[in-house]
Amino acid sequence: MAAVKKKILIVDDEEDFGRMVKLNLEKTGGFEVAVESFGSRALAAAKAFGPDLIILDIMMRDMAGPAVERQISADTALKNTPVIFLSAAVPHGPKAAETFSGRPYLAKPPTTSDLIAIIEKYLKK
Amino acid sequence: MPEKNTGPEINVRRMRTEALQRFNTAFGLMTIIPLLICIYLVTVKLFSIEILVGPNAVYFLIVVLIGLLGLLYGRTVILGIVARLAEEIEQREKAQRNLRAAQDQLIQAAKMESVGQLAAGAAHEMKNPLSIVQMGLDYLKDAVDKSNDKMAFTLSKMESAVRRADGVVRGLLDYASLSDLEPQEVDLKQILENALGLVVHETDKRKIQIEKAFSDIPAVWADSNRLEQVFVNLFSNAAFAMPGGGTLTVRASAHKFDSIEPGVGRRTADNFRVGEIAVAVEIEDMGHGIPQDVMGRIFDPFFTTRRSSGGTGLGLPVVKNIIDIHRGLVTIRNKPEGGGVIVRVLLKTQGANDGGGEKENPDR
Numbered sequence: 001m002a003a004v005k006k007k008i009l010i011v012d013d014e015e016d017f018g019r020m021v022k023l024n025l026e027k028t029g030g031f032e033v034a035v036e037s038f039g040s041r042a043l044a045a046a047k048a049f050g051p052d053l054i055i056l057d058i059m060m061r062d063m064a065g066p067a068v069e070r071q072i073s074a075d076t077a078l079k080n081t082p083v084i085f086l087s088a089a090v091p092h093g094p095k096a097a098e099t100f101s102g103r104p105y106l107a108k109p110p111t112t113s114d115l116i117a118i119i120e121k122y123l124k125k
Numbered sequence: 126m127p128e129k130n131t132g133p134e135i136n137v138r139r140m141r142t143e144a145l146q147r148f149n150t151a152f153g154l155m156t157i158i159p160l161l162i163c164i165y166l167v168t169v170k171l172f173s174i175e176i177l178v179g180p181n182a183v184y185f186l187i188v189v190l191i192g193l194l195g196l197l198y199g200r201t202v203i204l205g206i207v208a209r210l211a212e213e214i215e216q217r218e219k220a221q222r223n224l225r226a227a228q229d230q231l232i233q234a235a236k237m238e239s240v241g242q243l244a245a246g247a248a249h250e251m252k253n254p255l256s257i258v259q260m261g262l263d264y265l266k267d268a269v270d271k272s273n274d275k276m277a278f279t280l281s282k283m284e285s286a287v288r289r290a291d292g293v294v295r296g297l298l299d300y301a302s303l304s305d306l307e308p309q310e311v312d313l314k315q316i317l318e319n320a321l322g323l324v325v326h327e328t329d330k331r332k333i334q335i336e337k338a339f340s341d342i343p344a345v346w347a348d349s350n351r352l353e354q355v356f357v358n359l360f361s362n363a364a365f366a367m368p369g370g371g372t373l374t375v376r377a378s379a380h381k382f383d384s385i386e387p388g389v390g391r392r393t394a395d396n397f398r399v400g401e402i403a404v405a406v407e408i409e410d411m412g413h414g415i416p417q418d419v420m421g422r423i424f425d426p427f428f429t430t431r432r433s434s435g436g437t438g439l440g441l442p443v444v445k446n447i448i449d450i451h452r453g454l455v456t457i458r459n460k461p462e463g464g465g466v467i468v469r470v471l472l473k474t475q476g477a478n479d480g481g482g483e484k485e486n487p488d489r
Contacts, residue, residue, distance in 0.1 A: 014253045020260035027267065059249060088252030109256035109291055112263040 005032040006123060009051035011042040011068060012086070013060040021055070024112040031119075039063030043071045046078055053123050055115075058087035058100070066101050082122040086110065144207045152200055156193070225393045230450075248294045255294075259287050289437070296439030299354065306351060306450060310344040313352075313377055313404055313472070320356035321375070327364040333373050340378040345404050345472040351447045352472075358440040359408050359468050365431065366412025366465070373410055380405035380471065388454045396452040397471065403453075408468040414459040415466055423457060448472075 008031050012018045018035035025031040036045040039060040046054060054072065058065035065085055072078045085100045088108040099105050106118050262284050269276045321328075321335060328335060345352075363373045380403050382389045389397045397403055415423060422428045424445045429438035441457075448455040454471040 014257070017253060017257050017260060020257060020264060024260055024263050027264070088249045088256070108252040109259040109287060111259055 003030070005030060006053070006119075007031075007049060007051045008033045008053050008055060008119065009036065009042075009046055009049050010034070010055045011036045011039060011045070011060075011065075012055070012057040013037050013039065013062070014057070021112075021115065025115070025119075028116065039065065039068045042068045043075065043078075046072060046081070047075070051081060053119055054081055054083045055086050055119075056083055056103075058085055069101060069103060084118055084122060086115075145204070148200060148203055152196060155196055222393050226452075229393070244297045248298050251290065251294050255287055255290055258283070262287070293437045293439070296437040296443065299439065299443050306348040308346055308348050308451065311347050311349045311352065313342055313345045313406070314339050316347075316349055316352050317356055317375060317377060317406070320353050320360055323353070323357050324360040324364060327361055328373065331364055331368055332370040333364055333367055334371070336372055336374045338374070338376045338378075342377050342379055342404050343402070343474045345474055347451050347472060352451075355444045355447050355470065356406075356408075358444050359470075362440060363408055363410035363412070363468075366410045371411035371465075373408070376405075376407040376409075378405055379403075379474075396454055396473075402474055403471045404474060406470045406472070408470075409460070409465060411465045413465075414463060415457065420457075420459075 008025060010018045010021055015037045018037060022033040022035055025033050034049045036042050040063040056065045056068055069083055072083060083103050085103050085105045104122055262280060266280055382397050382399050382401055385399060388395055389399060424441050426442040427438040429436035445455055452473055456469045457466055459466050
């Protein structure tokens with residue numbers, strides 16, 4: 001199988017978490033993962049890496065996820081790249097939100113299979 | 126007088142009755158006095174008996190009549206003043222009660238807001254380490270020798286511990302994020318149906334039959350999302366209580382409070398007044414019931430008898446909190462004949478401060 005690996009960019013200021021997601025996703029053989037731990041550097045990292053999908057934390061120390069999302073949406077090269085929010089800061093209740101700022105949303109802590117399922121659902125074809 | 130124990134509230138009805146009684150006594154005395162004077166005057170013959178039968182009798186009778194009319198008029202005036210005073214006291218008392226209820230709600234909201242901020246911060250700080258542990262476990266799962274039972278056991282226990290900790294964090298967030306309610310008139314039947322839909326996985330898994338008896342019920346005054354959460358928690362508890370199946374009965378009907386009971390009366394702390402119409406929901410399961418020694422602790426945060434199967438001890442405290450904030454009532458009792466519990470939730474049909482039906486019972 002010579003399938004092209006899908007490129008995933010993870011933007012999360014919890015560095016160890018980003019690294020572990022990278023380990024788990026790359027272990028499947030289907031993904032190439034880059035990790036960025038500063039929200040303010042996410043746009044540059046995305047431009048350099050050219051991801052097929054971006055996983056974005058919401059509460060980050062230097063720049064919040066929604067602000068990063070606005071930068072990505074405004075960028076001509078990246079505006080069609082799917083973004084999934086993945087965060088510990090979440091609205092709760094019996095019907096936990098499935099979207100945040102109009103983007104799909106996954107609550108921490110996810111399992112690797114939760115992550116792969118949501119990535120495959122939104123990966124650009 | 127036991128009424129004094131209820132604090133500064135004034136018993137208007139009793140006051141009115143007392144004023145009337147005293148006035149009647151005075152009025153009686155005042156009518157007797159002119160009569161006695163007449164008898165005295167006649168008997169000591171200061172006036173001859175002719176004054177009562179002669180031509181002057183007309184003047185005498187006019188004087189007596191004017192006196193009596195004056196007394197009657199005085200009585201009416203005094204009663205009017207008493208009634209107006211009573212009315213004013215009653216209104217002030219009601220305003221004071223509403224103010225106190227509003228203050229209580231503000232204090233509660235402020236308290237929940239600070240708890241909420243703390244919980245949200247703590248939740249964020251806990252969810253990140255939990256995520257790292259979960260990712261680490263996922264990685265190790267493939268790395269360990271799968272034929273080694275002890276390793277598989279250890280990993281699965283660690284994974285369920287992560288789920289449990291996450292459950293506690295979620296419960297804490299639910300418990301804490303109750304200050305921003307959006308109450309409005311809502312259709313309770315719809316909420317009950319939605320909540321049943323959300324637990325269908327739990328009930329189907331255990332082959333639990335659902336029996337519904339919804340009579341014609343008025344709209345309730347509530348935040349629909351929060352209320353749904355109440356019933357989701359209560360239905361899941363009922364489902365957990367019947368692992369081998371059974372019937373979950375949900376009844377909803379209008380309810381009129383006929384007498385004083387805990388939470389029903391004239392005190393500020395009472396959420397309902399005697400005579401008020403509420404909506405009652407009863408949820409009945411066919412489980413094992415609640416042991417008497419834990420009954421007093423079921424609403425305590427983090428108290429659970431299901432720790433080993435993932436209970437966080439926050440389900441019922443969340444229910445209680447939501448119902449308290451709605452100024453409703455929730456009670457849980459074992460069925461008298463045994464074999465299950467009945468949860469009863471009473472909800473307001475109007476805004477919290479209407480104080481309807483309070484004149485029905487003056488004895489508190």
